Amino acid sequence: MDFTDHLASEEVVLDYIRAQQNKDQLRFLTCGSVDDGKSTLIGRLLYDTKLIFEDQLAALERDSRRHGTVGEDIDLALLVDGLEAEREQGITIDVAYRFFATDKRKFIVADTPGHEQYTRNMATGASTADLAVLLVDARHGLMTQTRRHAFIASLLGIRHIVLAVNKIDLVDFSQERFDEIERDFAALGGNFRFETVVAVPMSARYGDNVTSRSGRMPWYQGPTLLEHLETVDVGEKETAAEFRFPVQWVNRPNLDFRGYSGTLASGLVTVGSNVTVAASGKSSTVTRIVNGFSDVDSAKAGEAVTLVLRDEIDISRGDVLSRSDERPAVADSLSAHVIWMADAALLPGRSYLLKIGTRTVTATLTALAHKINVNTFEEAPAETLALNEIALAEFSLSAPIALDPYRANRTTGSFILIDRMSNATVGAGMVVKAERRASNIHWQALDVDKEARAESLRQKPAVLWFTGLSGSGKSTIASIVEKKLHLEGRHTYVLDGDNIRHGLNKDLGFSDADRVENIRRVAEVSRLFVDAGLIVLVSFISPFRTERQMARELLGEGEFVEIFVDTPIDECRKRDPKGLYAKADAGQIANFTGIDSPYEAPETPELQVATVGRDPEAAAEDVLNHLRRAGIIAANGYVFGGEGI
Amino acid sequence: MSDRLSNLRRLEAESIHIIREVAAEFRNPVMLYSIGKDSSVMLHLAMKAFYPSKPPFPLMHVDTGWKFREMISFRDETVKRLGLDLIIHSNPEGLAQGINPFDHGSSVHTHVMKTEALKQALTKYGFDAAFGGARRDEEKSRAKERVFSFRTASHTWDPKNQRPELWNLYNARVAKGESIRAFPLSNWTELDIWQYILAENIPMVPLYYAAPRPVVERDGMLIMVDDDRMKIRPGETVEEKMVRFRTLGCYPLTGAIESDAATLPAILREMLIARTSERSGRLIDHDDAASMEKKKREGYF
Numbered sequence: 001m002d003f004t005d006h007l008a009s010e011e012v013v014l015d016y017i018r019a020q021q022n023k024d025q026l027r028f029l030t031c032g033s034v035d036d037g038k039s040t041l042i043g044r045l046l047y048d049t050k051l052i053f054e055d056q057l058a059a060l061e062r063d064s065r066r067h068g069t070v071g072e073d074i075d076l077a078l079l080v081d082g083l084e085a086e087r088e089q090g091i092t093i094d095v096a097y098r099f100f101a102t103d104k105r106k107f108i109v110a111d112t113p114g115h116e117q118y119t120r121n122m123a124t125g126a127s128t129a130d131l132a133v134l135l136v137d138a139r140h141g142l143m144t145q146t147r148r149h150a151f152i153a154s155l156l157g158i159r160h161i162v163l164a165v166n167k168i169d170l171v172d173f174s175q176e177r178f179d180e181i182e183r184d185f186a187a188l189g190g191n192f193r194f195e196t197v198v199a200v201p202m203s204a205r206y207g208d209n210v211t212s213r214s215g216r217m218p219w220y221q222g223p224t225l226l227e228h229l230e231t232v233d234v235g236e237k238e239t240a241a242e243f244r245f246p247v248q249w250v251n252r253p254n255l256d257f258r259g260y261s262g263t264l265a266s267g268l269v270t271v272g273s274n275v276t277v278a279a280s281g282k283s284s285t286v287t288r289i290v291n292g293f294s295d296v297d298s299a300k301a302g303e304a305v306t307l308v309l310r311d312e313i314d315i316s317r318g319d320v321l322s323r324s325d326e327r328p329a330v331a332d333s334l335s336a337h338v339i340w341m342a343d344a345a346l347l348p349g350r351s352y353l354l355k356i357g358t359r360t361v362t363a364t365l366t367a368l369a370h371k372i373n374v375n376t377f378e379e380a381p382a383e384t385l386a387l388n389e390i391a392l393a394e395f396s397l398s399a400p401i402a403l404d405p406y407r408a409n410r411t412t413g414s415f416i417l418i419d420r421m422s423n424a425t426v427g428a429g430m431v432v433k434a435e436r437r438a439s440n441i442h443w444q445a446l447d448v449d450k451e452a453r454a455e456s457l458r459q460k461p462a463v464l465w466f467t468g469l470s471g472s473g474k475s476t477i478a479s480i481v482e483k484k485l486h487l488e489g490r491h492t493y494v495l496d497g498d499n500i501r502h503g504l505n506k507d508l509g510f511s512d513a514d515r516v517e518n519i520r521r522v523a524e525v526s527r528l529f530v531d532a533g534l535i536v537l538v539s540f541i542s543p544f545r546t547e548r549q550m551a552r553e554l555l556g557e558g559e560f561v562e563i564f565v566d567t568p569i570d571e572c573r574k575r576d577p578k579g580l581y582a583k584a585d586a587g588q589i590a591n592f593t594g595i596d597s598p599y600e601a602p603e604t605p606e607l608q609v610a611t612v613g614r615d616p617e618a619a620a621e622d623v624l625n626h627l628r629r630a631g632i633i634a635a636n637g638y639v640f641g642g643e644g645i
Numbered sequence: 646m647s648d649r650l651s652n653l654r655r656l657e658a659e660s661i662h663i664i665r666e667v668a669a670e671f672r673n674p675v676m677l678y679s680i681g682k683d684s685s686v687m688l689h690l691a692m693k694a695f696y697p698s699k700p701p702f703p704l705m706h707v708d709t710g711w712k713f714r715e716m717i718s719f720r721d722e723t724v725k726r727l728g729l730d731l732i733i734h735s736n737p738e739g740l741a742q743g744i745n746p747f748d749h750g751s752s753v754h755t756h757v758m759k760t761e762a763l764k765q766a767l768t769k770y771g772f773d774a775a776f777g778g779a780r781r782d783e784e785k786s787r788a789k790e791r792v793f794s795f796r797t798a799s800h801t802w803d804p805k806n807q808r809p810e811l812w813n814l815y816n817a818r819v820a821k822g823e824s825i826r827a828f829p830l831s832n833w834t835e836l837d838i839w840q841y842i843l844a845e846n847i848p849m850v851p852l853y854y855a856a857p858r859p860v861v862e863r864d865g866m867l868i869m870v871d872d873d874r875m876k877i878r879p880g881e882t883v884e885e886k887m888v889r890f891r892t893l894g895c896y897p898l899t900g901a902i903e904s905d906a907a908t909l910p911a912i913l914r915e916m917l918i919a920r921t922s923e924r925s926g927r928l929i930d931h932d933d934a935a936s937m938e939k940k941k942r943e944g945y946f
Contacts, residue, residue, distance in 0.1 A: 010911055013910045013913055014910050017840060017913055020840065021651060021652075021653055022651050023651065023652055024652055025650075025652040094789065094807075094809065095789060096789040097781050099781070099782045099832075099834045101834070105652070106652040108832055123811065124809050127811035128811075234649075236649055248666065249665045249668060249669045249695075251695065257697055261665055261695070262665075263662045263813070290697070292657075292693040292696065293692075293693060293696050302654075302655060302658055304658040304661035304694070341809050353818070358666075358669070410812065411812065411813070414811070415814065416811060416812075416814045418818055423816070423819060423820060424806075424816075425808040425809050425810070425816045428809070
């Protein structure tokens with residue numbers, strides 16, 4: 001039928017438009033590399049649904065003749081490959097959104113080109129998608145990247161998959177090949193939680209089974225890609241789920257109206273519903289629901305409304321409303337799958353801003369349980385997380401927040417991490433579960449953090465922990481090292497055992513318990529000084545491994561440098577700078593390390609410095625060389641009044 | 646399926662969420678109001694987002710001094726009807742130099758009176774967020790634009806430094822002087838816009854509807870003679886024609902299309918027919934006069 005005649009009168013147009021207004025929307029993601037024909041497939045969908053205007057078509061024909069790779073035919077890939085050219089110009093291509101519509105649905109396609117940033121880009125596109133189209137080249141079958149695409153789609157909570165077996169024309173429209181690929185996909189493993197997986201044999205280039213049924217594959221009885229996209233029931237999981245309403249804005253035009261504006265993350269709310277503020281546990285009843293300019297009886301997932309409650313209870317932006325008997329977890333610690341999106345690695349102990357729903361809190365990475373290899377699904381231990389890596393991580397938060405597992409709720413279970421200095425979005429997280437913390441006393445989160453202070457001092461803070469027997473030369477070496485650091489313009493501080501015992505620790509004796517407490521205090525003070533951005537030189541006998549380990553654990557990765565000043569007791573006794581060995585040997589001092597109190601030498605110190613027969617200057621130089629190797633001070637560091645090294 | 650929001654309702658809710666998020670997170674936001682159809686939809690959504698309150702931010706119109714007179718009167722009626730605050734900014738240096746599209750050409754005029762004027766105004770009022778009505782379907786390069794598009798303190802866009810945007814979680818953190826352009830209509834298409842205008846009965850500048858208007862054919866475009874600042878060149882004649890505008894801007898730079906579509910359904914019909922012709926899938930002969938005519942009607946110049 002000629003559509004033009006069909007639209008003869010305005011009444012017909014109005015009827016048509018009104019019918020169109022009820023069509024729904026499907027957001028999907030296409031995954032595949034350049035060679036899989038992804039651009040051609042998107043181009044084919046845009047072309048066949050006629051979203052291309054004539055001038056674009058004319059340009060396309062000209063471009064095809066000039067740049068096309070398919071001979072005399074129109075190269076549909078050129079419709080969307082403008083992005084490739086932009087990449088050559090150095091513009092970051094991550095996610096492009098494209099639009100087309102049929103009479104049944106409007107489609108929003110997230111197109112994520114690029115190999116280097118693939119995980120980040122695909123996760124971004126997948127975060128808002130209902131469905132993913134995974135492209136597979138029929139000639140090559142499942143590739144490593146197919147596993148990766150399936151894994152990321154599953155991780156991001158996509159429940160519907162189309163396995164687009166493309167270039168089927170190049171395997172002679174073989175049903176055997178198609179069945180084999182479909183079987184291989186089913187056998188992938190990985191515990192994916194897909195509700196539907198539909199495989200479609202197609203040729204994006206020639207249009208077979210994309211928007212129209214192919215006459216060349218009579219063995220295929222399933223839907224074309226477009227038929228499936230038009231009809232797949234992506235369900236209403238969100239509306240069927242428990243009611244969650246993150247409050248966005250308190251609407252208070254005058255004393256007579258007080259409403260809470262927000263978008264229903266999930267579930268349903270009706271006038272008369274009992275609702276509870278997750279964090280405070282305070283409850284009330286919904287008396288009005290305002291949607292746009294009208295009052296309505298109910299609202300469902302995805303709608304942006306304003307709720308009015310019977311009682312005046314304390315509610316502000318960031319609160320989450322739920323039903324009284326279906327409340328989200330409220331926790332100040334959580335575990336989550338994290339996708340890292342920044343060049344600078346995610347580090348334990350470092351704090352970030354975490355935005356979940358309408359709430360932003362400070363989050364500190366407390367542990368990385370394991371990394372997950374996106375190609376093999378294998379788990380491996382991790383110290384840090386680099387760009388495009390995925391891990392299971394634990395965070396502690398500056399305040400309790402309402403949250404759900406991502407698997408149960410894509411809105412109240414998702415968060416982004418923001419770098420506190422650059423304000424960049426550096427990570428995305430999917431909550432696995434709320435965690436309980438041993439203590440509810442947590443650090444006051446401050447806007448100026450360790451990194452900021454260190455940056456203003458232009459140095460990397462660290463603790464140089466000198467351990468060794470009395471008289472081994474710890475303080476002498478530490479003092480020389482401090483002078484040299486000072487000359488290089490570093491900001492330092494020395495904590496010396498004897499000096500600290502005159503003040504902070506003057507209440508402590510030399511029993512084992514007091515020795516432990518002595519070290520605990522010094523370790524905590526060191527930690528504060530490191531937090532202030534300083535390079536701290538600790539010169540303490542610190543005879544026990546456990547306490548040195550405790551000090552190490554108080555500090556961040558790479559911040560604790562244990563230096564074993566290795567001087568045998570006979571040499572120390574010979575030096576005896578303070579006459580202490582003489583006194584101890586005479587029985588005048590009890591609990592003297594090395595005589596009647598043990599010294600546990602470090603097993604794997606960062607540095608071991610020998611002093612016998614050596615100049616303390618040389619020992620200090622050993623320490624500085626180590627600091628350069630470890631990157632704590634620059635290898636060719638700037639030197640004030642001297643030569644660079 | 647019945648539980649699922651329709652396309653228009655989903656777009657509407659998403660836009661309202663974005664508008665509220667900007668209002669809640671920024672210190673001093675502003676909505677750029679260009680008087681056109683997209684701005685009208687965006688303003689309508691803002692009115693809904695905060696009802697029964699008024700939007701907690703002002704509107705701002707960057708006036709080049711060359712807008713259609715009907716646009717200016719529509720603008721003033723609209724802010725009066727809705728009871729909103731409107732900031733009007735024109736580039737004072739541009740005005741002093743008498744920058745105009747006839748003598749200085751469109752690119753100089755646009756740069757000085759629009760781009761520079763906008764930057765001046767954002768700096769002058771210290772806005773840290775500005776809503777714009779741009780859509781991703783407008784052109785290829787906009788397809789990857791963020792909903793929250795980050796701008797440096799000098800208002801420039803660094804395409805290498807855009808923040809990843811996941812779910813509906815928008816990163817609103819900016820340092821002093823930096824700002825965000827927020828695009829609540831990112832996921833709308835032109836057809837969505839018109840359908841929504843019809844569904845919500847949103848008032849539009851009459852210039853979108855066909856009417857007899859005085860026009861001159863110049864450089865292949867039909868230019869409306871909107872006031873006496875437009876000098877008629879030798880050989881040009883002012884003709885009264887049934888025309889309408891698909892987009893609105895400075896009148897000397899905006900081509901009219903010949904059309905009889907004087908109502909919203911008629912405009913939609915015109916759009917649908919334009920698309921229907923594409924449905925036939927015929928390859929177009931470029932020398933075909935009918936094709937050129939159609940292109941003219943679609944305003945592709």
